[in-house]
Amino acid sequence: MGTLDKLHRQRIQYSIISTGGYFLVYILNNKSPIPLYAQLYQQIRSKVLCGKLHPGTKMPSSRKLSQDLCISRNTVGMAYDQLHSEGFLVCRARSGFYVEDLDITGLQATPNQNSYEPMRQETEPETIHYDFTYGRLSPKLFPFLQWQRVTNECLRSYKEQMVNYGEFMGERGLRREMLKYLREYRNIQCSIDQLMIAPGTQHCLMLAGQLLKTSTSTIAIEDPGFSGAYFTFTNQGFRVQPIPLDHHGLKVKALSTSNTKAVYVTPSHQFPTGSIMSITRRLRLIEWANEQDAYIIEDDYSSHLRYDVKPIQPLQALAPERVIYISSFSKILSPAIRVAYMVLPEKLARESHRLTENSPSPVPFLIQKPLELFIQQGNWESHLRKITKYFKKKHDTLLQALNQEFGDTLSISGKNAGLHLLLQIKWPMTTEELVSRAYKAGVKIHPTGKLWVESESSPHTSILLGFGGIELGDIPVAVRLLRKAWLD
Amino acid sequence: MGTLDKLHRQRIQYSIISTGGYFLVYILNNKSPIPLYAQLYQQIRSKVLCGKLHPGTKMPSSRKLSQDLCISRNTVGMAYDQLHSEGFLVCRARSGFYVEDLDITGLQATPNQNSYEPMRQETEPETIHYDFTYGRLSPKLFPFLQWQRVTNECLRSYKEQMVNYGEFMGERGLRREMLKYLREYRNIQCSIDQLMIAPGTQHCLMLAGQLLKTSTSTIAIEDPGFSGAYFTFTNQGFRVQPIPLDHHGLKVKALSTSNTKAVYVTPSHQFPTGSIMSITRRLRLIEWANEQDAYIIEDDYSSHLRYDVKPIQPLQALAPERVIYISSFSKILSPAIRVAYMVLPEKLARESHRLTENSPSPVPFLIQKPLELFIQQGNWESHLRKITKYFKKKHDTLLQALNQEFGDTLSISGKNAGLHLLLQIKWPMTTEELVSRAYKAGVKIHPTGKLWVESESSPHTSILLGFGGIELGDIPVAVRLLRKAWLD
Secondary structure (H helix, E strand, O other): OHHHHHHHHOOOOOEEEEEOOEEEEEOOOOOOOOOHHHHHHHHHHHHHHOOOOOOOOEOOOHHHHHHHHOOOHHHHHHHHHHHHHOOOEEEEOOOEEEEOOOOHHHOOOOOOOOOOOOOOOOOOOOOOOEEOOOOOOOHHHOOHHHHHHHHHHHHHHOOOHHHOOOOOOOOHHHHHHHHHHHHHHHOOOOOHHHEEEEOOHHHHHHHHHHHHOOOOOEEEEEEOOOHHHHHHHHHOOOEEEEEEEEOOEEOHHHHHOOOOOEEEEOOOOOOOOOOOOOHHHHHHHHHHHHHHOOEEEEEOOOOOOEOOOOOOOOHHHOOOOOEEEEEEOOOOOOHHHOOEEEEOOHHHHHHHHHHHOOOOOOOOHHHHHHHHHHHHOOHHHHHHHHHHHHHHHHHHHHHHHHHHHHHHHEEEEOOOEOOEEEEEEOOOOOHHHHHHHHHHOOEEOEEOHHHOOOHHHOOOEEEEEEOOOOOHHHHHHHHHHHHHHHHO | OHHHHHHHHOOOOOEEEEEOOEEEEEOOOOOOOOOHHHHHHHHHHHHHHOOOOOOOOEOOOHHHHHHHHOOOHHHHHHHHHHHHHHOOEEEEOOOEEEEOOOOOOOOOOOOOOOOOOOOOOOOOOOOOOEEOOOOOOOHHHOOHHHHHHHHHHHHHHOOOHHHOOOOOOOOHHHHHHHHHHHHHHHOOOOOHHHEEEEOOHHHHHHHHHHHHOOOOOEEEEEEOOOHHHHHHHHHOOOEEEEEEEEOOEEOHHHHHOOOOOEEEEOOOOOOOOOOOOOHHHHHHHHHHHHHHOOEEEEEOOOOOOEOOOOOOOOHHHOOOOOEEEEEEOOOOOOHHHOOEEEEOOHHHHHHHHHHHOOOOOOOOHHHHHHHHHHHHOOHHHHHHHHHHHHHHHHHHHHHHHHHHHHHHHEEEEOOOEOOEEEEEEOOOOOHHHHHHHHHHOOEEOEEOHHHOOOHHHOOOEEEEEEOOOOOHHHHHHHHHHHHHHHHO
């Protein structure tokens, strides 16, 4: 009776109850926050599941058990009721409760809860002072007070919507505001039923994949390109075909031989090279899509951020029936609000209604409505102006610092747009070494390994510097540190 | 010259410029909010795309064109730069800009923007006074002030996270709080790496589908059951196999013959019948999963809402390596915040990390962090107590009203739990007629057609009454109206 010895030594109160010829130990603690009936239920339940209470055993009557355990009869009744509801006990008329005939052989031994090695937690070493990771934004640019105001307005004035499922394509009000913006600023023409709100670009890509699945098993992507597209399509079971680029953009000729009916492109600002797809290439791409009855997925990820000329007009405006247009608020407002959107060709929009009409929009009302109010009240336009100006300053500062520190020992592509520059290093050093040397100097940079699908297409060692997150004033110091780390 | 006549009559200022032997009309309006250079860019661009400016045409010099149009030379320069960036114009040294040789035959005629018939907008007729639709909640129960407080706290104190991408499995802080809750209230044991936050139950189901795709092409579901599961799996390309129920729950024997390796069940409170899967059936289901190396997807959608006994313990606690456990905040807090969660068996958790490590969580930080603070500060527990009490009151009132008005002309299943009752009508009347008669009387009810996959398995006409949204005081009146509409 080792268990009892232990209980004795630990001064734990217990009762021994004879049931079906066996003695069973019950420990009921009335100082525990768990109610007594729940403790009793739990202990009978586990005795059944581990085989200590055999199938067919007659349970003591609630009167008897309550006396033996010194608890109220009602408490035993509640435990028995629960066990009966769940099927552990069966009730025989005028006789009482019996243990159900359960086959417990299928139950695993209680698994070791700590056997699963936790994933690496990515913690920054304290030495990182400057961060060029792409995708970060500076907290200085988020309109915290305005966002607080529109959120509170939403919580005050839209109570009914705050407790119900929303529209499956996204809130109509937000889509109406987006439509005006897309018409005016991006020359995009579509009806409200072609516009869908989604929680991120990759969610849009996944929906696009679902819509295209019936017509193609291969999707072409740019190489180098956005790894999120590669992974999303691969996870959906598509064969992903990398297509090389030249300075006009995607090589449409290579596309023609690839036997696909869908291609993912970033024509306004190719990721990561930063080139603009020329109108010649755009027209050839559209011609290809028309001939093949194919679709072009256009990711306009940094749509607005152009510092030399006007933002480049999207492909969608040229071929609305061939282009699935995707963009998001992640680069211009915040990636933490999780709002992206897509404009679908009419035919696919109809199909998407069929696909999604049974599932509510995954984007919370408490994000969609504040965003709608934010746009409607003119904050979005002023934010756009402010942020474009500020990013241009950062861009110019970074470019100047790079020229000053490195001269022509590196070449820079992707100038005058977006939130990153792509550097090609002209001295012999691997990406790993560049990254680790920078890291030791307290500077984090974004490695570009994942951007190339076919490694041979990367001629030089490339480094991507994102400037969304780093503070303006820190840029010259950070670049100087990079030069010292890499060249001294 | 019909165009010019029209411009004349409408008193619109225009200029005619000779280019490459042709006369082209330009309309520049300096009262427009669109800058002059953008207007000029747009007009040259469309003339190229519609073929009015031929390939190879030499453009007027910026000096000449600015004089002819009476605008600054800089304005023309900016328009030309933009056209050059996008590839409409090519630049020849010491000669100027020429129209690129573009093949525009692939461009479609501008599509009719209104050709796409908009989807039906679901507007409630004004006559609906009482709404028994399932899935609605009453705004009285959402903690608006507390939510405002935690949201503002998040915006004030977590600025850095508000502008960055979050952890792909969901915020660690929220998952830590969830883990404590799941351990204490649902007897669920798992590590933090097995717990994933997602924007809704259907998103969880979709992820489960992605994880199971390699091992099975068929997923079994309960019939009748949750239509969202049916549609999600069907859209992913699975064959969905409906399995009949008896009062113990899913018939495992039928499952054994179906050659599937995954089954979706709602064991704590079967949707829509409301029955509890008995422990006998649970053990057989686990045995089946062990034998077949299969997975059980457990949807614990109304986990906490039990009004007679304690909440029923999940299957996950019995077989953590066989069960994908899913639940959400939609039924207990709000469906508009879009937070659900899933607990994965270790093996699938590892696989899910591989699947999702390249995509940020689709649930906004501005929802996850406030929810974490809400739980951490004890508001969640008190909300749970309050809401369970209130729903029990609604449930009892509805049950009483139904007994009073209908007596034994209908049978009621799914008592004592969740947010709905299932009525089986014993007089001859179709669902359509029941719904439309109720509608005319100002009462909206939830039709159950979509719940049965194989129609023959529904023996009676069934009606689902959701009581989450209707106000407590309105229940007796609404039920009286139903009786009058159906029986008088």
